[in-house]
Amino acid sequence: MSMPEPPLALLAELTHRCPLQCPYCSNPLALEGVEGELSTEEWCRILDEAAALGAYQVHFSGGEPALRKDLPKLVRHASAAGLYTNLITSGIPLNGEKIDALAEAGLEHVQLSLQDTLPEEADRVAKMPGAHAKKLEIARCVREAGLALTINCVFHRQNLERLDAMIELAVALGAGRLEIAHVQYYGWATENRQALLPSRDQIEKANALIADAEARLKGVLLFDHVPPDYYARRPKACMGGWGRQFLNVSPSGKALPCHAAETIPDLRFDNVRERSLADIWVKSDAFRRFRGTGWMPEPCGSCDRREIDWGGCRCQALMLTGDAAKADPVCELSPDHGRILQMVENGAGQETPPFRYRRKAN
Amino acid sequence: MARVELNADAVPRFAPHVQFRFDAKRTQWVILAPERLLVPDAIAVEVLRLCDGQASIATMVAALAETYQATPETLEGDVLELLQDLMDQGVLTL
Numbered sequence A: 001m002s003m004p005e006p007p008l009a010l011l012a013e014l015t016h017r018c019p020l021q022c023p024y025c026s027n028p029l030a031l032e033g034v035e036g037e038l039s040t041e042e043w044c045r046i047l048d049e050a051a052a053l054g055a056y057q058v059h060f061s062g063g064e065p066a067l068r069k070d071l072p073k074l075v076r077h078a079s080a081a082g083l084y085t086n087l088i089t090s091g092i093p094l095n096g097e098k099i100d101a102l103a104e105a106g107l108e109h110v111q112l113s114l115q116d117t118l119p120e121e122a123d124r125v126a127k128m129p130g131a132h133a134k135k136l137e138i139a140r141c142v143r144e145a146g147l148a149l150t151i152n153c154v155f156h157r158q159n160l161e162r163l164d165a166m167i168e169l170a171v172a173l174g175a176g177r178l179e180i181a182h183v184q185y186y187g188w189a190t191e192n193r194q195a196l197l198p199s200r201d202q203i204e205k206a207n208a209l210i211a212d213a214e215a216r217l218k219g220v221l222l223f224d225h226v227p228p229d230y231y232a233r234r235p236k237a238c239m240g241g242w243g244r245q246f247l248n249v250s251p252s253g254k255a256l257p258c259h260a261a262e263t264i265p266d267l268r269f270d271n272v273r274e275r276s277l278a279d280i281w282v283k284s285d286a287f288r289r290f291r292g293t294g295w296m297p298e299p300c301g302s303c304d305r306r307e308i309d310w311g312g313c314r315c316q317a318l319m320l321t322g323d324a325a326k327a328d329p330v331c332e333l334s335p336d337h338g339r340i341l342q343m344v345e346n347g348a349g350q351e352t353p354p355f356r357y358r359r360k361a362n
Numbered sequence B: 001m002a003r004v005e006l007n008a009d010a011v012p013r014f015a016p017h018v019q020f021r022f023d024a025k026r027t028q029w030v031i032l033a034p035e036r037l038l039v040p041d042a043i044a045v046e047v048l049r050l051c052d053g054q055a056s057i058a059t060m061v062a063a064l065a066e067t068y069q070a071t072p073e074t075l076e077g078d079v080l081e082l083l084q085d086l087m088d089q090g091v092l093t094l
Helices: A040-053 A070-078 A096-104 A117-128 A131-144 A161-173 A189-191 A200-216 A277-283 A285-289 A314-321 A336-347 B042-048 B055-068 B071-088
Strands: A008-012 A055-063 A085-091 A109-114 A148-155 A176-182 A224-227 A246-249 B019-023 B028-033 B036-038
Touching: A008 A040, A040 A277, A055 A070, A070 A085, A070 A096, A096 A131, A109 A285, A117 A161, A131 A148, A148 A161, A161 A176, A161 A200, A200 A224, A200 A285, A246 A277, A277 A285, A314 A336, B028 B042, B042 B055, B042 B071, B055 B071
Parallel strands: A008 A055, A008 A246, A055 A085, A085 A109, A109 A148, A148 A176, A176 A224
Antiparallel strands: B019 B028, B028 B036
16 A cells, blocks of 8 residues: 555534525535534644644634634644644634634634625525624624635525626725635535526636636735536546545544545545544545545546546535446546536526525434 | 736735745645645745845845856846746735
């Protein structure tokens, strides 16, 4: 067994609790409860192990990570361990004082989610009155504390018309970076696909608009934009390749190659309560299964892009073909690509149904 | 906010919340920024090690010219281009 390169980053999902109920949440449908969450001491050990393993960054995520009262302590611990600290937040439980405390603890960067530029639409998607106004206040507090700010917005058929306005808003809020995240259809988003899937026309307009804004705002705003799966010709390098760059730890300590990996039924996931992070990264069945290129069937195995996209996304392959080891059907070269085209065709022009919101035991 | 265009008199420094450090495990210099990792090549590392918030680009170019026994004129364009790119990426600031 050859030694894999160390991970670049640890995705620390501190909790699945969240005050918002966005219908495209990337958490699994079976949300983990507060009773199973790792303790402060356990997270501190994981942070130390991640740094020793060679990770550069930690992304404190969730759910809403700021619901954990020990967040400042974990930030301080991560920072002292030499990890670059990012907070991925809805902003809702934060305030100026808490943000100052996080900055003092060594936090470098806040990625704040916005759902729309229209307050009533944003609050409808988040299913929380006043959420948008609160988020704008938090963005100001983040900048006042001198922290780096990224605005993240998940785009879909119901808010793509405001992409331009979101770009302007990100600049006005003093963000250095804007993450334009199209809905990825796993878990909750799959439940809401018909309500979210954009049209080809919307996507083409968005791509042109982003290209123009990127040139216009060079040196002012960085764009992080991954084209939406269903309209791509080649798959995304999901997680930068399975078990290559990221290690995700769930609230109860499950070590996952990606946050959706649990949808793959025959993978066995180790828990950080029982094995060290290094041991899991190098030896665990789940991380080794789709690492590298050896597992690839055709058309991936002989494809000259196999070390560019790493075969795309395993969860998507499973969901759309029933086999996680097949080529991601987003790829035009996949024999199952027709399923994607059919889904896009079926979705276009259809009525937009109401959301099924993300909540525990829905 | 507008894009900053660098010239030889400019004194760039690393932006807040950007870390330029040596990774002993992988034996390489890295730039850590919000949710991003850049691995500068050997030439960029030489330039960035001179980037201390005190030295102007002209001073940096002069130092590099001495090290590599080249004329500043032959280096200045490439150094400016490199630093402008990092400026545009939010790695550097004035």
